[in-house]
Amino acid sequence: MSSKPSDSPSLPPIVEPTTRRSFMLGALSAGGALALRSSLAQGAVSGGPNGASPLPGGLDPKLFALHSRVPLTLETLRSSFGMGVVTPVSRFFVRNNLPMPTEQIVADPETWTLEVEGVRAARSMTLAELKTLGVATLSTVIQCSGNGRAFFEHGPSGSPWQVGASGCAIWTGLPVRLLIEALGGPVSRARFLTGTGGEKLPEGIDPLDLMVERSVPLEKGLLDCLLAWEMNGEPLPLTHGGPLRLIVPGYYGCNQIKYIRKLACTAQESPAKIQQTGYRMRPVGHTASPEQPSLWRMPVTSWLQGPNGQDAPLAPGRVILHGVAFSGERRIDRIEFSQDDGKSWREADWIGPEIGSGAWQQFTVSIDLPAGRHRLVTRATDAAGDTQPAERIENERGYGNTAWTDLALAVVVGQANQRSKKPVAAPDLSQSAPPPQTAAPIDLSPQGEAGQALFLEAEPSCGACHSLAATGSQGTLGPNLDQLKPDEARIIGALNQGVGVMPSYRERLSPEQIRDLARFVVEATAKKP
Incomplete structure (x- = not known):
């Protein structure tokens, strides 16, 4: 394997400021992994009438697989990632637990208000005020905890993601540490940093049942967490949590609170259902409980992005494969490649630049491939010596799949690609607010x-x-x-x-x-x- 170039440009995890880093059946629309696995995960979102894109923010439907429209859930197609280390906003997957707020909240972002609690001088601050406390930039992967769920055989509920519920971006905002310090530090006994999203909740339902509120260890929050208002150098769009989002480097996406309205240093984890029983690793068939491991840090993983000949077979001969590897907030030390299902391995070549320990790292493999179908796999080892496993950890909700056997790239060389069949059309759920309904008489058993x-x-x-x-x-x-x-x-x-x-x-x-x-x-x- 080629060693990583020591002179490649590198950004530190945090650049210090100069002054001193589904609901219910929404779940069902994202569920049905077995039914959607062979269609949506392989095909792009169909356009609206006359081919017009039905997606917000001008997103191109040909780049994504649609898992639900309410809440909006889009998977980046494997062939859409591109070869750069940074995932463009236009190709970044979208995951929401609740319907997005209206575009009005990003029309005047400077007036967005954040409540800060659990500090010695608790108060509310506008985004404009937050910007006076400092600024930092970091790079990190955002990945849904269910990425790779499509490969579980028991058909767990939730979006049947393959590898496209992930992306790497550059985030700019205020380090949480600077905010907490400016407000006198955390109160005594505080052990967690708890963020609350600003989605609108329906009346008549206990807010704890629905609200997006997650807690992470306070030590982590003060180490490298960020209140981001920019993504890849542009104002944070609504689809990715604008005008303000909590970024927790190296942790799963469920902890990266969108439209953040409240940030608190708390003695206990949030009492919200999404924290107490949501996003917990539990055995198949078991009920969720707060005693089970919470989905915080992402373990080591890797996969090949392409090319795979999905649209047309590749020409036989020399092919340069490209992929990504990451492991929470750790750097990757070694990436290996196999074309015989792990019987033998060779080391891949790193390509730069490295843009932070929380970002993914790019690699390539140059190989001669004859005509036919090939199954190609990779496995990564991080700086702590953890190696990507061959087998997934079976669990009820299909979380945390890093098995290299599942994340394999199927490549077609020099022959018709049977996988390019037109996918089964997804149900048209384009109306975010359905027209008024009146009760209709039906015959029921x-x-x-x-x-x-x-x-x-x-x-x-x-x-x-x-x-x-x-x-x-x-x-x-x-x-x-x-x-x-x-x-x-x-x-x-x-x-x-x-x-x-x-x-x-x-x-x-x-x-x-x-x-x-x-x-x-x-x-x-x-x-x-």
């Missing part, structure tokens, strides 16, 4: 009738977040169920497992009630088994 009552009476109520003509509900947090038409298995899976901010209903409803509720939604949307 006894099981469906029991489920109808549960739809209206369960806590939280399904109708508070979803639109369904059969009940007259007009919720906008989750997708329009009449448009989505989820099947019974998807509904039952999401109700049992929970997704993102959506709590599991396993302890709120009996297995029979969950089946009744699923049967009602299927019958109400006229999707018969």
Whole structure:
């Protein structure tokens, strides 16, 4: 392997300032990994009428796989990453637990207000005021904790990501440490840094059930966390948490709070469901609990980005493969490549520049490939000696998949590419606010009738977040169920497992009630088994 060039340009993790670094069935729309795995994960989002892009921020639908529109969930296609170390905003994956706020909040970003609590001089500060305390720049990977979920065989609920729920960006903002110091330091007994998102919550539902509020160790928060207002040198867009986002280098995306409204030094982790039982590593079939490991630091991983001949077969002969490797906030020491499923390995070549320990590192492999189909894998070893594993850790929600056997690149050389078949069209969920619905008479089975009552009476109520003509509900947090038409298995899976901010209903409803509720939604949307 070529050694890393010592004279390559390098940015430090933090540049110090000169003065001193789904809901409920939204889950279902992102769920159904088995059903969507072979279509959305391989094909781009279809355009709107007359080919117009239906995506916010001018995003090109051909670059992404759509997993849900409400909340917006877009996966960068493997072939769309490009070869640069920084992922452009235009190609960066999008993941939301709740519907995005309106564009009004980024129209005048300087007036955005952050409440700071758990410090000796607690107060609210505008973004304009935050900018007077200092500025720093860092580079880090943002990755959804479910990246690689599509490869789990038990079909966990949630978006069936392959490798595209990840991206590397340069973030500019105020180091959390400087903010806390300016306000007198944390209060005694504070052990966590807790961030709260500014998404609008529906009335009549316990905010703790839905709010996006996560806690990380305070030591981490004061070490390198950032309140970012720029991404890749541009004002932070709404799709990525603008006007202000908490960046936690080396940690999973669920901790990088978008539209951050409150930052607090707290003695305990957040009581919100997304912290207490969401994003926990638990065995398959087990109920989530606060005692299970929280998804904080990202472990070592790598994969090849391309080329893979997805659009047209590659020509036989010399091919330069390119990929990325990262490991939380650690640097990568070694990257290896295999074309025989790990029977033998050779070292890959680094390409620069290194832009920070939290960023991913680029590598290439130059190889001669004959005509045919090839399966190519990589494995990385970080500065602490941790090596990327061959097997994934089986868990209920399909989190943290770094198995090199799963993240393999399939390459087609010199023959027709059967994988380039036109993907099955995704349901059109382009309306973020569905039109008013009126209850429509439907024929229900006894099981469906029991489920109808549960739809209206369960806590939280399904109708508070979803639109369904059969009940007259007009919720906008989750997708329009009449448009989505989820099947019974998807509904039952999401109700049992929970997704993102959506709590599991396993302890709120009996297995029979969950089946009744699923049967009602299927019958109400006229999707018969």
